[in-house]
Amino acid sequence: MWNRRHVLAMGASVSALPFISSKGFSQSPAKEIRLLTWGGYWQDIFRPVAEAFEKDSGTKVEFVVQSGSADGLNKLTAQRGNPQVDVWTSIASTVQAATSAGILAKLDPEKIPHLKEMPKEFVSDAGVSIWLSPRGIFYRKDLAPFELKTWKDLWDPRLKDKVGVTLALDRGSFLIVSALLNGGDEHKIDAGFENIKKLKPNIHTVYSTDPESIKLLETDEVAVVAWGALPNVYHHLGPGSKYAFVMPTPHFLADIPVSIVKGRGEAQQMAAEKFVEYMLQPQYQTIMASIAGTVPANAKASIPEKLKGIIPSLPIADVYSVDWAYVNSQYSAWEDRWAREVQVR
Amino acid sequence: MHNKKLLVAALLLPGAAIIAVFIAMMASMVRYSFSPGGVSVIGEGFTFDNYWKFLSSWFYWSYLFGSLRISLYCTFISAVIGYSIAYAMYRSGPRTQLIFGAILIIQLFTAYVIRTYAIMLLIGKNGIINKTLLGLNIIQQPMRLLFTETGVAIGLVMVSIPFMVFPILASLKNISPNVEMASASLGATPMRIFWTVTFSLSLPGVAAGVVIVYLFELTSYIVPGLLGGGYADMIANFIYNKAMRSFDYTFASAAAVITLVLSGIVVLSLNKLFDRLTRHERA
Numbered sequence: 001m002w003n004r005r006h007v008l009a010m011g012a013s014v015s016a017l018p019f020i021s022s023k024g025f026s027q028s029p030a031k032e033i034r035l036l037t038w039g040g041y042w043q044d045i046f047r048p049v050a051e052a053f054e055k056d057s058g059t060k061v062e063f064v065v066q067s068g069s070a071d072g073l074n075k076l077t078a079q080r081g082n083p084q085v086d087v088w089t090s091i092a093s094t095v096q097a098a099t100s101a102g103i104l105a106k107l108d109p110e111k112i113p114h115l116k117e118m119p120k121e122f123v124s125d126a127g128v129s130i131w132l133s134p135r136g137i138f139y140r141k142d143l144a145p146f147e148l149k150t151w152k153d154l155w156d157p158r159l160k161d162k163v164g165v166t167l168a169l170d171r172g173s174f175l176i177v178s179a180l181l182n183g184g185d186e187h188k189i190d191a192g193f194e195n196i197k198k199l200k201p202n203i204h205t206v207y208s209t210d211p212e213s214i215k216l217l218e219t220d221e222v223a224v225v226a227w228g229a230l231p232n233v234y235h236h237l238g239p240g241s242k243y244a245f246v247m248p249t250p251h252f253l254a255d256i257p258v259s260i261v262k263g264r265g266e267a268q269q270m271a272a273e274k275f276v277e278y279m280l281q282p283q284y285q286t287i288m289a290s291i292a293g294t295v296p297a298n299a300k301a302s303i304p305e306k307l308k309g310i311i312p313s314l315p316i317a318d319v320y321s322v323d324w325a326y327v328n329s330q331y332s333a334w335e336d337r338w339a340r341e342v343q344v345r
Numbered sequence: 346m347h348n349k350k351l352l353v354a355a356l357l358l359p360g361a362a363i364i365a366v367f368i369a370m371m372a373s374m375v376r377y378s379f380s381p382g383g384v385s386v387i388g389e390g391f392t393f394d395n396y397w398k399f400l401s402s403w404f405y406w407s408y409l410f411g412s413l414r415i416s417l418y419c420t421f422i423s424a425v426i427g428y429s430i431a432y433a434m435y436r437s438g439p440r441t442q443l444i445f446g447a448i449l450i451i452q453l454f455t456a457y458v459i460r461t462y463a464i465m466l467l468i469g470k471n472g473i474i475n476k477t478l479l480g481l482n483i484i485q486q487p488m489r490l491l492f493t494e495t496g497v498a499i500g501l502v503m504v505s506i507p508f509m510v511f512p513i514l515a516s517l518k519n520i521s522p523n524v525e526m527a528s529a530s531l532g533a534t535p536m537r538i539f540w541t542v543t544f545s546l547s548l549p550g551v552a553a554g555v556v557i558v559y560l561f562e563l564t565s566y567i568v569p570g571l572l573g574g575g576y577a578d579m580i581a582n583f584i585y586n587k588a589m590r591s592f593d594y595t596f597a598s599a600a601a602v603i604t605l606v607l608s609g610i611v612v613l614s615l616n617k618l619f620d621r622l623t624r625h626e627r628a
Contacts, residue, residue: 070589070590070592071589073385073592077594097384098385100384100386101384101385168586204492205492205574205575205576206576207574208590219465219466219470220470220471221470221491328592331384331591332384332587332591332593332596335586335587335591336404339578340404343575343578344576345493345576
């Protein structure tokens with residue numbers, strides 16, 4: 001016969017169960033994680049890795065789409081109190097902003113052993129590069145009056161009203177290129193604005209996203225896109241193609257970091273760490289780079305054959321490294337100045 | 346009686362839920378607008394800095410005034426074209442009305458982005474307009490329509506026409522034919538009948554169309570974004586860029602609150618104006 005004391009003891013035991021299960025036993029990785037990444041064919045890049053990971057670990061990777069890394073950061077900021085994704089791929093500038101805002105988890109080399117073999121410049125507290133994405137000039141050979149080879153070619157008067165430029169894409173990177181060509185850099189951006197103003201006769205329009213830039217070329221609106229990402233145009237290139245991609249010096253290689261979102265719980269974080277570890281393995285680095293048209297960040301991974309004819313020989317020298325923390329602090333002011341000085345006819 | 350009250354409450358519940366969500370969103374936005382900000386940061390505390398930053402800069406005001414200006418003349422053009430279409434439908438037979446109505450409804454329910462892309466193909470460098478004019482030797486080189494304010498205006502008018510036609514048509518259909526016949530029998534000319542009777546009595550529809558279209562155009566984002574190429578950004582583009590690209594959420598919230606207040610003033614002013622114009626009808 002159960003008396004009051006038995007009932008109370010039973011109640012106390014049941015109440016303590018959740019604490020025992022979470023603290024007393026070792027946690028196992030979650031059975032599903034969510035990867036916040038770009039849509040369209042970008043998912044084809046991650047799919048082989050995600051499928052192999054699921055087969056090996058039993059953890060399914062569900063894709064959540066962001067229209068761009070800025071969109072991704074906005075989503076993560078909105079979900080800050082209750083994050084809905086585990087792993088995030090973006091660009092260095094947004095990772096810097098997200099790290100400052102305290103959204104991302106610190107990457108632990110004990111739990112992600114491949115971090116130790118990654119080049120130091122590609123590892124930060126909350127992000128590790130999975131590949132390097134070459135940036136350069138993308139143009140239509142049938143519409144451009146000459147073969148473009150250098151950044152300065154964009155200022156050639158023969159390209160009058162034929163060029164599309166961008167500020168938003170890669171967070172002012174083309175403005176920084178313009179500054180570098182005029183003796184400045186991101187810290188001395190006046191030189192960039194001065195140079196862009198000289199480019200105005202050649203500027204036909206301004207685009208904000210990669211798809212927009214490709215559409216401009218496809219509809220003959222512009223002959224040259226001043227700032228393009230090789231992965232976005234990779235499939236358009238090849239023998240007999242009307243498109244060409246050139247990667248002038250100083251070289252810009254956007255490193256594409258993967259990060260783990262903070263606050264999802266131990267089981268989710270554990271699975272996320274295992275997935276990041278998986279992505280850094282040389283064989284998967286090569287698979288992703290071959291599909292994407294990018295350079296693997298892990299130096300032990302082999303370089304896709306098709307890339308060797310498009311970008312300079314590896315390792316690529318003269319790569320410019322942007323101070324993203326500074327750019328992020330200035331970007332809003334640059335945006336206003338761009339609207340006042342560049343986007344006016 | 347008690348059951349009737351319960352039924353009314355149950356019917357009002359979905360609407361009340363939507364309004365509650367809307368109020369919660371607005372309240373968040375207002376709260377953020379008074380918070381100190383930074384890159385991707387919504388700070389604690391209270392400040393007027395975001396409002397001061399916007400209101401003290403002529404550059405930021407120019408987005409608001411530019412949007413008001415573009416919306417104003419585009420609404421006028423939409424009203425003229427919309428009234429013409431509605432009047433033609435009103436005067437035509439049921440078959441023509443059905444065809445016109447179907448065309449407008451298909452346009453209305455086609456995704457906004459797709460419609461705007463279609464306009465891009467129309468007014469682009471190699472679009473139908475330029476090709477036709479070049480083919481007819483009217484112009485020697487393609488006109489620049491895309492990525493200009495003209496392009497944005499063409500887009501805004503084209504996508505907002507259905508919002509103007511349907512309220513006007515509904516208003517026209519409410520006019521009794523006897524009123525026009527009575528005017529004619531008293532010797533009024535067709536033009537006089539139109540201005541003093543038909544147009545006058547259809548003003549409530551015009552008022553509804555103007556308010557809907559003006560607000561729709563004032564807060565338009567996709568059309569200026571795609572057809573303006575950054576050369577004719579409106580206030581919604583500015584707010585989006587500040588929030589989603591500069592990650593300056595608090596300043597973007599202040600700009601949105603200012604736009605909301607201004608839109609409210611515009612709607613109230615338009616309502617008062619049309620109220621005065623249609624007073625005789627209600628007398």
